[in-house]
Amino acid sequence: MSQLQEESRPPRLELNGPAPDFEANTTHGPIRLSKWATGKWVILFSHPADFTPVCTTEFMAFAKLHDEFEKRGVKLLGNSIDSNYSHIAWVRNIEEKFGVKIPFPIIADLDQKVARLYGMVHEPSSATAAVRCVFFIDPEMRIRTMIYYPLNVGRNFDEILRVVDALQTVDNNAVACPADWRPGDPVIVPPPGTAQDAEARVKDSTLQVTDWYFSKKKL
Template sequence: MEAAEETKDTQRLELNGPVPDFEAMTTHGPIRLSKWNKGKWVILFSHPADFTPVCTTEFMAFAKLEDELGKRDVALLGNSVDSVYSHIAWVRSIKENWGVDINFPIIADLDMNVAQLYGMLHEASSATAAVRAVFFIDPKRTLRAMIYYPLNVGRNFDEVLRVVDALQTVDKHGVACPADWRPGDKVIVPPPGTVSDAQKRVADKSLEVTDWYFSKKEV
């Protein structure tokens, strides 16, 4: 009975559902998610701990990706169960040792509020360190995609950018993106929903039609 009640009370993040709002202290001062960078996409991501090797490589990769994300109206927001002073010292260390500026804010989540809200703590991995989670949040504060990586494997940043491009492409054109899609590749046209439309689709010369349910086009 207790297990059933616990499952019922646990907040579950769902794709295409709203994300939890929160207030938090960051390296850029206090923020409230619903008001921070309003009208932009947000990538909220977690890392296990400051001053750790894999996390350091990831933060430098995020920093190098920031300009490309900015062109797409995407803001970065980091999070870990560390103090703001630890974050500041680590950011300074990255600058001093590798010459990389970390310009995006990092949440000081010592009370684990954000980590718990977003399911960043996986007890089978660690009860106190967040896994490497990435949440893609659109301007309406809807969760559009999420990716989890284990503590000992760094993220693929080409994939982070690809997911952003794919999500923005499907929103703009009302299409779908096939496996391994990248900008410039053809996209999938949603299949027709009636027999009549299926017949029209097969005869549509403006599309690359393989079968009535499988069509591609350029955007």
């Protein structure tokens, strides 16, 4: 691979790694991700195309949960390989036909700048449309979760909200969340790192101790 090709490759996205910054035009005007998101969590998500039925259901689902995301300090940012005029027309159509107002910005990405930067274009699926990616970006501009869905399967929005709750819970309490965890469920206490601490753990009456390495507690 030549040096030019190497330099043109998008950065590798990794969990807990940096979220690439960018500038883009949106339905709410031009933004720079890092400044627009200051102090907030961001869910950056892509959809294959405007005026398509599955994407329409997803945008309405995001819109209906918008207040829940706001309560959690989360900003929503959509993206597809469409023009700003197409986005504006589609948003207006959703409000007219379905009575749902889309309150968050959508990136106009005809040049695929953002889609390529975040690896949203998976060419075995389509070279001209983004798959359904969801990136959870924390206030430190780190990518904390990445979820991908195919073109023909809509997202699970209960899970997207649950992931936000789980990420914020583990950050705020230095714990872990078990399988199928939901707010109010017990959380997992990190296992001890020494034999002495393991001995103390099994005697800890403040925790739900199954064994030295497996303990839960209510927050």
